[in-house]
Amino acid sequence: MMKKREVQASVKDERLVQKRRDQMIKGAVTLFKQKGFHRTTTREIAKAAGFSIGTLYEYIRTKEDVLYLVCDSIYDHVSERLQQDLSLKSGTLASLKLGIANFFQVMDEMQAEVLVMYQEVKSLSKDALPYVLKKEMEMVAMFADLLTRCVENGELKLTEKQVDIIAHNIFVQGQMWGFRRWALRKLFTLEEYIALQTEILLSGISSEVSASQEVPQK
Amino acid sequence: MMKKREVQASVKDERLVQKRRDQMIKGAVTLFKQKGFHRTTTREIAKAAGFSIGTLYEYIRTKEDVLYLVCDSIYDHVSERLQQDLSLKSGTLASLKLGIANFFQVMDEMQAEVLVMYQEVKSLSKDALPYVLKKEMEMVAMFADLLTRCVENGELKLTEKQVDIIAHNIFVQGQMWGFRRWALRKLFTLEEYIALQTEILLSGISSEVSASQEVPQK
Amino acid sequence: MMKKREVQASVKDERLVQKRRDQMIKGAVTLFKQKGFHRTTTREIAKAAGFSIGTLYEYIRTKEDVLYLVCDSIYDHVSERLQQDLSLKSGTLASLKLGIANFFQVMDEMQAEVLVMYQEVKSLSKDALPYVLKKEMEMVAMFADLLTRCVENGELKLTEKQVDIIAHNIFVQGQMWGFRRWALRKLFTLEEYIALQTEILLSGISSEVSASQEVPQK
Amino acid sequence: MMKKREVQASVKDERLVQKRRDQMIKGAVTLFKQKGFHRTTTREIAKAAGFSIGTLYEYIRTKEDVLYLVCDSIYDHVSERLQQDLSLKSGTLASLKLGIANFFQVMDEMQAEVLVMYQEVKSLSKDALPYVLKKEMEMVAMFADLLTRCVENGELKLTEKQVDIIAHNIFVQGQMWGFRRWALRKLFTLEEYIALQTEILLSGISSEVSASQEVPQK
DNA sequence: GATGAATGAGCATTCATTCAT
DNA sequence: GATGAATGAATGCTCATTCAT
Numbered sequence: 061m062m063k064k065r066e067v068q069a070s071v072k073d074e075r076l077v078q079k080r081r082d083q084m085i086k087g088a089v090t091l092f093k094q095k096g097f098h099r100t101t102t103r104e105i106a107k108a109a110g111f112s113i114g115t116l117y118e119y120i121r122t123k124e125d126v127l128y129l130v131c132d133s134i135y136d137h138v139s140e141r142l143q144q145d146l147s148l149k150s151g152t153l154a155s156l157k158l159g160i161a162n163f164f165q166v167m168d169e170m171q172a173e174v175l176v177m178y179q180e181v182k183s184l185s186k187d188a189l190p191y192v193l194k195k196e197m198e199m200v201a202m203f204a205d206l207l208t209r210c211v212e213n214g215e216l217k218l219t220e221k222q223v224d225i226i227a228h229n230i231f232v233q234g235q236m237w238g239f240r241r242w243a244l245r246k247l248f249t250l251e252e253y254i255a256l257q258t259e260i261l262l263s264g265i266s267s268e269v270s271a272s273q274e275v276p277q278k
Numbered sequence: 279m280m281k282k283r284e285v286q287a288s289v290k291d292e293r294l295v296q297k298r299r300d301q302m303i304k305g306a307v308t309l310f311k312q313k314g315f316h317r318t319t320t321r322e323i324a325k326a327a328g329f330s331i332g333t334l335y336e337y338i339r340t341k342e343d344v345l346y347l348v349c350d351s352i353y354d355h356v357s358e359r360l361q362q363d364l365s366l367k368s369g370t371l372a373s374l375k376l377g378i379a380n381f382f383q384v385m386d387e388m389q390a391e392v393l394v395m396y397q398e399v400k401s402l403s404k405d406a407l408p409y410v411l412k413k414e415m416e417m418v419a420m421f422a423d424l425l426t427r428c429v430e431n432g433e434l435k436l437t438e439k440q441v442d443i444i445a446h447n448i449f450v451q452g453q454m455w456g457f458r459r460w461a462l463r464k465l466f467t468l469e470e471y472i473a474l475q476t477e478i479l480l481s482g483i484s485s486e487v488s489a490s491q492e493v494p495q496k
Numbered sequence: 497m498m499k500k501r502e503v504q505a506s507v508k509d510e511r512l513v514q515k516r517r518d519q520m521i522k523g524a525v526t527l528f529k530q531k532g533f534h535r536t537t538t539r540e541i542a543k544a545a546g547f548s549i550g551t552l553y554e555y556i557r558t559k560e561d562v563l564y565l566v567c568d569s570i571y572d573h574v575s576e577r578l579q580q581d582l583s584l585k586s587g588t589l590a591s592l593k594l595g596i597a598n599f600f601q602v603m604d605e606m607q608a609e610v611l612v613m614y615q616e617v618k619s620l621s622k623d624a625l626p627y628v629l630k631k632e633m634e635m636v637a638m639f640a641d642l643l644t645r646c647v648e649n650g651e652l653k654l655t656e657k658q659v660d661i662i663a664h665n666i667f668v669q670g671q672m673w674g675f676r677r678w679a680l681r682k683l684f685t686l687e688e689y690i691a692l693q694t695e696i697l698l699s700g701i702s703s704e705v706s707a708s709q710e711v712p713q714k
Numbered sequence: 715m716m717k718k719r720e721v722q723a724s725v726k727d728e729r730l731v732q733k734r735r736d737q738m739i740k741g742a743v744t745l746f747k748q749k750g751f752h753r754t755t756t757r758e759i760a761k762a763a764g765f766s767i768g769t770l771y772e773y774i775r776t777k778e779d780v781l782y783l784v785c786d787s788i789y790d791h792v793s794e795r796l797q798q799d800l801s802l803k804s805g806t807l808a809s810l811k812l813g814i815a816n817f818f819q820v821m822d823e824m825q826a827e828v829l830v831m832y833q834e835v836k837s838l839s840k841d842a843l844p845y846v847l848k849k850e851m852e853m854v855a856m857f858a859d860l861l862t863r864c865v866e867n868g869e870l871k872l873t874e875k876q877v878d879i880i881a882h883n884i885f886v887q888g889q890m891w892g893f894r895r896w897a898l899r900k901l902f903t904l905e906e907y908i909a910l911q912t913e914i915l916l917s918g919i920s921s922e923v924s925a926s927q928e929v930p931q932k
Numbered sequence: 933g934a935t936g937a938a939t940g941a942g943c944a945t946t947c948a949t950t951c952a953t
Numbered sequence: 954g955a956t957g958a959a960t961g962a963a964t965g966c967t968c969a970t971t972c973a974t
Contacts, residue, residue: 103948178397232451548934696876727958
């Protein structure tokens with residue numbers, strides 16, 4: 061796990077800093093969702109967080125810090141959820157399916173946050189960007205690990221490269237649901253989407269027989 | 279095909295308008311790539327396009343018009359390329375593979391433009407956004423058509439829903455190469471990426487025997 | 497009569513200059529009425545006049561020239577109308593009444609133009625302003641002359657100062673009808689206004705008996 | 715009395731808002747006098763008021779707000795002065811004369827402000843204009859009241875319409891002194907002007923014998 | 933003589949950031 | 954620690970004027 065990039069605060073009391081930042085992040089996410097990072101003013105963030113503009117600047121140095129804090133917080137939430145699901149599973153096909161399903165579920169729940177993050181990361185300074193990108197790689201790596209364990213267990217037959225690309229695909233298809241929900245919702249429910257993607261993903265890969273009969277035919 | 283949303287120009291000469299807008303788009307893409315839409319000033323756009331700020335505003339009404347013009351131009355380029363590839367092909371597996379490969383190729387070539395577009399669309403007004411999103415759906419539909427023809431020819435066995443989701447997947451995996459090249463490049467060349475994705479896509483789907491022997495083993 | 501302040505034109509043909517300027521003034525008055533001088537652009541003036549912005553500048557040097565031309569033209573019209581009425585009349589009370597009535601009538605007809613002029617004169621340069629103000633004094637002087645002739649004829653008994661102030665009053669009350677028509681119209685018709693003002697003006701001044709029976713009692 | 719149209723301020727402290735706006739109005743009047751509303755920039759207003767452009771916008775929303783504030787303030791001053799004079803007087807001829815004299819005096823003192831207002835009101839938005847015009851009607855109404863009381867007391871013999879028109883005349887003659895001082899000053903002192911106008915006004919109207927002996931013969 | 937594309941100084945307004953209270 | 958008034962650089966956009974065709 062990486063060392064956190066520090067955002068400097070004037071206030072000393074660590075507990076207070078955390079509390080204020082949580083308020084700040086909560087307010088900022090709502091605003092960024094609505095209007096994006098650039099169209100949101102620091103005053104609005106302060107107001108949404110429930111304190112004055114002066115106080116806001118006691119806990120951050122620049123507006124960009126808020127974006128970083130938001131991105132960091134989102135990743136923490138998603139990572140945490142994933143870790144719970146993934147780390148404990150043995151390398152079985154069933155656990156893989158569950159992991160994927162849960163990931164898509166998280167992406168659905170945090171859709172707004174994830175959307176915000178992907179549209180605004182590029183606004184992060186050269187300083188913060190790599191940190192955030194590395195976080196993303198960590199999440200892809202979790203899926204790669206899961207797949208690798210399945211391969212080791214003989215449940216899947218994949219080359220290393222295939223493991224990598226499929227891990228990426230899972231991750232991207234999860235994001236896709238968050239990103240393109242406006243289009244996909246017209247075609248599928250989340251459950252259908254999960255079932256279809258899982259089936260396609262595994263159909264050519266698993267040692268099992270094709271699972272096509274599992275696809276819900278709405 | 280949709281009717282184009284018009285961007286109003288003060289200048290009457292249509293040929294000149296086209297020329298100046300091309301200069302403008304070219305300059306703007308470069309700048310948006312570097313700094314994003316919001317951090318780019320209209321003055322910078324004018325300068326990059328090779329004319330004065332006053333002249334810029336002879337060809338657009340607002341800064342957002344530039345973004346719209348950029349997005350529109352990107353879609354036109356990509357669509358055009360796709361149409362060439364896709365429309366002429368008969369519904370054979372070979373033609374599908376070619377179509378996918380070409381799409382990924384376009385995404386690689388236009389990576390910067392596509393990246394710009396995806397990070398900035400949300401900055402479009404409520405007026406322009408649906409137009410751009412519809413363009414995207416058109417492109418997904420091209421793949422869906424292609425797949426449907428393969429199904430009709432008996433080369434693939436897919437339900438309608440599967441056609442839809444796979445069309446989306448192809449599209450998103452193309453974008454993924456554009457978006458996440460920074461990560462993927464460390465793992466694959468474009469050719470490998472194309473080969474791997476194609477294989478995974480078709481392995482569980484086609485009526486043929488698994489095509490695993492085609493995967494390049496670098 | 498003053499020498500006209502010249503507005504320089506690039507075009508030589510005097511007849512053409514006059515024609516184009518008439519178009520220009522007509523268009524400009526309409527626009528100034530609607531939006532005032534400052535909110536009207538030279539492009540709009542050119543368009544309203546029926547030619548291009550380039551052509552506009554063949555006949556004037558600056559935007560302010562248009563305002564001067566407009567003001568000058570309005571004064572010419574009003575002066576001309578007044579001169580017809582006033583100069584020919586002998587110094588009788590009846591002729592005075594007629595003169596006043598006609599002036600108020602003109603002010604009613606040219607209300608828009610006069611309104612424009614009074615709200616925009618201050619925008620004239622230090623160069624043009626005195627010229628326009630002198631025009632105004634000339635018009636006041638016409639009334640003073642008329643009154644003086646009445647005094648000489650024994651129809652009125654007035655000191656010189658009284659002549660001056662009454663001339664001003666007549667002029668200002670005429671303008672008042674133009675300026676404050678929005679308020680006055682709710683109270684009086686033009687005819688009533690003329691009758692009332694005339695009566696008030698003359699009641700304390702003329703050698704006759706009070707003319708109160710002339711007041712229309714609507 | 716009308717409800718005030720509110721001009722929104724970001725600053726909360728009402729006392730400070732009033733103080734800053736007073737500074738602002740004072741600076742703005744000076745500038746508008748010199749160059750008119752349109753030729754005055756917001757930066758100049760801020761500077762004249764003694765603070766930065768940013769601070770200016772903490773107390774107004776748009777440049778037009780400054781104009782409105784100026785107009786409003788002028789009316790308040792004039793109204794206040796008038797109210798003191800007019801409201802307390804019984805309906806005697808002497809009090810009427812005093813009222814008129816005081817009004818002309820105010821117009822002389824506030825000449826610059828009044829001039830500014832009359833040349834710039836038309837620049838007010840459709841929102842603010844009616845408010846300002848109504849203020850004007852209120853002032854005319856004060857004179858009408860005064861005249862009516864004189865009629866009731868038998869000091870004047872006037873029809874209702876005559877009351878209305880004379881109230882308007884008084885008001886306009888007051889403004890005339892402010893507006894046309896450049897011309898009138900050559901002919902009269904303020905005192906002479908007041909005396910002459912009062913005499914003319916009352917000579918045909920009052921129940922007294924003509925007051926011509928009161929005219930100052932400078 | 934007429935046209936209209938090009939120019940760029942100028943302007944209103946915003947907003948991140950600071951700092952005295 | 955909290956507040957919010959003050960700041961002024963920065964920005965989108967306008968428009969009078971010019972000049973090559």
